[in-house]
Amino acid sequence: MSSLLFLDQREARAPDADVLPDGRKRLTRYLKVNSRLVVPAELGLPVGSADLFPNAPTGWTGLYLTYYRMTDQMPPGGKDSQPVLVLTFEQISATGETQLGGPVERVLEDGRIGYDLTYLEFSTNAFNPGTVGSSTAPNDASAYLQNVDTTNDGTVRKITRTYVYAGELAYSTETKNNGSLSIVTITSAKTVPSTPSGYTLIGQPIQNPNGLPIYTYTYAKGNGQVSYDQEYHESTNQGGAGITITTIRYFTASTVSSNPTTGPGGSTLIKLTYEDADGYRVWTAVYAAGSGTVSSATETRNGGKLVIYKITALGTAPSAPASTIGGTVTQISAATRNGSGIEDGIVIYDYAWAEGEGEISQDVDYLESVN
Numbered sequence: 001m002s003s004l005l006f007l008d009q010r011e012a013r014a015p016d017a018d019v020l021p022d023g024r025k026r027l028t029r030y031l032k033v034n035s036r037l038v039v040p041a042e043l044g045l046p047v048g049s050a051d052l053f054p055n056a057p058t059g060w061t062g063l064y065l066t067y068y069r070m071t072d073q074m075p076p077g078g079k080d081s082q083p084v085l086v087l088t089f090e091q092i093s094a095t096g097e098t099q100l101g102g103p104v105e106r107v108l109e110d111g112r113i114g115y116d117l118t119y120l121e122f123s124t125n126a127f128n129p130g131t132v133g134s135s136t137a138p139n140d141a142s143a144y145l146q147n148v149d150t151t152n153d154g155t156v157r158k159i160t161r162t163y164v165y166a167g168e169l170a171y172s173t174e175t176k177n178n179g180s181l182s183i184v185t186i187t188s189a190k191t192v193p194s195t196p197s198g199y200t201l202i203g204q205p206i207q208n209p210n211g212l213p214i215y216t217y218t219y220a221k222g223n224g225q226v227s228y229d230q231e232y233h234e235s236t237n238q239g240g241a242g243i244t245i246t247t248i249r250y251f252t253a254s255t256v257s258s259n260p261t262t263g264p265g266g267s268t269l270i271k272l273t274y275e276d277a278d279g280y281r282v283w284t285a286v287y288a289a290g291s292g293t294v295s296s297a298t299e300t301r302n303g304g305k306l307v308i309y310k311i312t313a314l315g316t317a318p319s320a321p322a323s324t325i326g327g328t329v330t331q332i333s334a335a336t337r338n339g340s341g342i343e344d345g346i347v348i349y350d351y352a353w354a355e356g357e358g359e360i361s362q363d364v365d366y367l368e369s370v371n
Helices: 002-010
Strands: 011-019 025-032 063-073 082-091 098-107 113-122 140-152 156-165 167-176 181-189 200-203 214-222 224-234 242-253 268-276 280-289 292-301 306-314 328-338 347-356
Touching: 025 063, 214 242, 214 280
Parallel strands: none
Antiparallel strands: 011 025, 025 082, 063 082, 098 113, 113 156, 140 156, 167 181, 181 214, 200 214, 224 242, 242 280, 268 280, 292 306, 306 347, 328 347
């Protein structure tokens, strides 16, 4: 490098001294050469060579060659352009990475906030990208590597690493069915969300399964009455009695195994079903209530001396009818059955009574003696 002592004779112009936005220093030198096609041997420095030329500004140390090119330049006071070798030296580690500036905050695709750190290193150095999901940021052990982007121009490799924080990122609650169903969604980076008390996990999609995992877990909790409907139906029998049907829908946790509903007073549970949804159980309970005489029939026999009473009633056993011919009314049958159709679950009473009073018949026979 002895020929470098005559640098002042080769300079086409004074070097440019620049401070880069990230605070690093850059020195660009312009050296006269004889041809644009040939770099003199003494100036043919490999990329990564230290700046050993004299006349660098005071304090400008640690400069390494990152770029060179040939160009034509008009010398000061000259008439004709001349070939010039442009050498660019920057402050950059000769063997490792050099950080460019500080963290740069960015909004990620899922709306979260992360930050980037950018580095430079010579392309000849071994590339160590880090391990997505495991490597932590320098001086910030709670931020994990999510992504690595690189560009390489054959001389210098630029590395941009994106870091995000582990833990809960978002928590949202949605209520449905008049507050009887609650849906909670939790988004968490790296760490699996904890199940809220009383809730059941119903969905667990994971983004970036090959990198830093982002968990978006959904939980559900059912608790309370969803609907309460009543309908009045006239009995399928004649007589004016009716049935009131009450249908109740109710949400519970999926572990509940007994009927959580209570029907109206005096009603009978006639149907109970449930179905399991995502993390909760939907109960449907049907209650029926109805009473009164459905039909009443009277049959007279033996010339009015015998009366048969037949009464059909819903829900409640009918009372014995009053005497109509002055005799004693005696129950002769008492049958019960469960209704069907709209009367399903209602007890139907089929009762019969008999009342008799007075002489029914008189027969006189004359028999002649055998003597």
